[in-house]
Structures are given as structure tokens and as C-alpha cells.
Amino acid sequence: MPQRLPSVLSRFDLPQAELHAARLDGELYAVDDCFSPIDEIDRSALRARSLSALFSPRLIAEQRTAAWVFGVLARPPTPHQFCADIAARVRPADIARITVREVVIDESDLLECGGLRVTTPLRTVVDLARFSPSFGEHELRIASGIMRLDGLGVAECAAMLDRRRNLPGKRIALDRIVAAADYSQPPETLYTS
Numbered sequence: 001m002p003q004r005l006p007s008v009l010s011r012f013d014l015p016q017a018e019l020h021a022a023r024l025d026g027e028l029y030a031v032d033d034c035f036s037p038i039d040e041i042d043r044s045a046l047r048a049r050s051l052s053a054l055f056s057p058r059l060i061a062e063q064r065t066a067a068w069v070f071g072v073l074a075r076p077p078t079p080h081q082f083c084a085d086i087a088a089r090v091r092p093a094d095i096a097r098i099t100v101r102e103v104v105i106d107e108s109d110l111l112e113c114g115g116l117r118v119t120t121p122l123r124t125v126v127d128l129a130r131f132s133p134s135f136g137e138h139e140l141r142i143a144s145g146i147m148r149l150d151g152l153g154v155a156e157c158a159a160m161l162d163r164r165r166n167l168p169g170k171r172i173a174l175d176r177i178v179a180a181a182d183y184s185q186p187p188e189t190l191y192t193s
Contacts, residue, residue, distance in 0.1 A: 048114030144178035
């Protein structure tokens with residue numbers, strides 16, 4: 001009986017040349033820097049597995065990378081955005097492809113998906129609103145897509161912001177969240193995961 005390929009293949013499984021050749025032959029398709037057999041459905045767990053195959057388990061996908069894992073973005077962001085618990089002392093090996101912030105994070109702000117820790121949709125929206133240097137159409141679309149995907153409203157986001165006193169950027173973040181809640185453009189893609 002033929003053996004089934006793993007759902008995610010990386011450069012650690014096969015040489016890059018073989019992976020790209022199999023993609024050109026129509027046997028695999030790209031999932032960020034990894035590959036999957038063509039009969040694998042593109043879903044959150046698969047996108048998360050592609051990241052967990054390449055990055056430290058101490059890293060947590062956040063902001064735009066979390067949005068891509070959730071299926072709100074059609075393409076993975078460049079660079080990927082990760083955070084790490086301030087106590088984890090993570091030192092990423094491939095700095096050019098990712099950004100890593102040290103954060104204070106509660107376990108309730110995390111979920112596990114495909115072997116990867118990802119910030120919850122609520123934490124992702126709040127972090128996007130707090131830490132995006134600008135909040136134009138693209139950011140509105142991402143935050144709005146995550147809010148719709150998870151059924152989040154302004155009240156839940158405001159409650160999360162209010163959990164901590166003296167939180168920098170709280171007022172601006174809330175204004176951005178209100179704008180995202182009112183945003184009516186459809187997201188880039190609507191994955192069902």
C-alpha cells in the first residue's frame with residue numbers, strides 16, 4: 001500500500017529543488033515556504049502547520065500572521081509577525097523573514113492550531129489596533145474580517161483594553177476598532193476553517 005505524504009513538507013523533509021519540482025509537476029502546492037499535497041484542503045491548521053515546521057515552538061503567531069492563519073488574508077505577510085512571552089527568552093534564527101515582540105500574554109489570549117500557538121481573534125484585533133503604525137484600508141479590512149469571522153463586537157474589544165490600567169494607545173486603538181466594526185468592504189478572502 002502506498003504511503004501518504006505528510007500534510008506539510010518543508011526544506012527539512014526534502015531538498016528545495018525536489019519540492020519545487022513536485023509543485024511544477026502539480027503534485028504539491030505552496031503554503032508559505034512549505035508545500036502540501038494537492039489533495040490537502042487549505043485551512044487554518046494547514047497554514048499553522050507550515051509555520052510550526054519552520055519556527056520555534058516558543059513563538060506565537062500574532063497580528064497579520066495570525067490573520068493569515070485564520071484565513072482572513074489570502075497571502076502570508078512579509079515579514080511574519082510573531083510574539084513571545086517575555087519569560088520565554090526566544091532568539092529567532094531567521095531575523096529577515098520575521099519580527100518578534102516580547103510581550104506579557106495570558107494563556108487565555110492564546111489558542112493552539114496545527115501545532116502552533118496563535119493569538120486569539122480578540123487579542124489579534126486589539127493588537128492590530130494598538131500596534132499598527134498606520135490604520136488604513138488594508139488594516140481596516142484585516143481587523144474587520146477577523147471581527148466578522150469570530151463574531152466580535154466593539155464591546156468585547158473595549159473590555160479587553162480595559163482589563164489593564166494605563167495601557168498605552170488605548171484611545172487610538174478603540175477608535176480604530178470602532179472604525180473596523182463599521183467597515184463594510186468584504187475581506188480579501190473568506191476561508192472556511
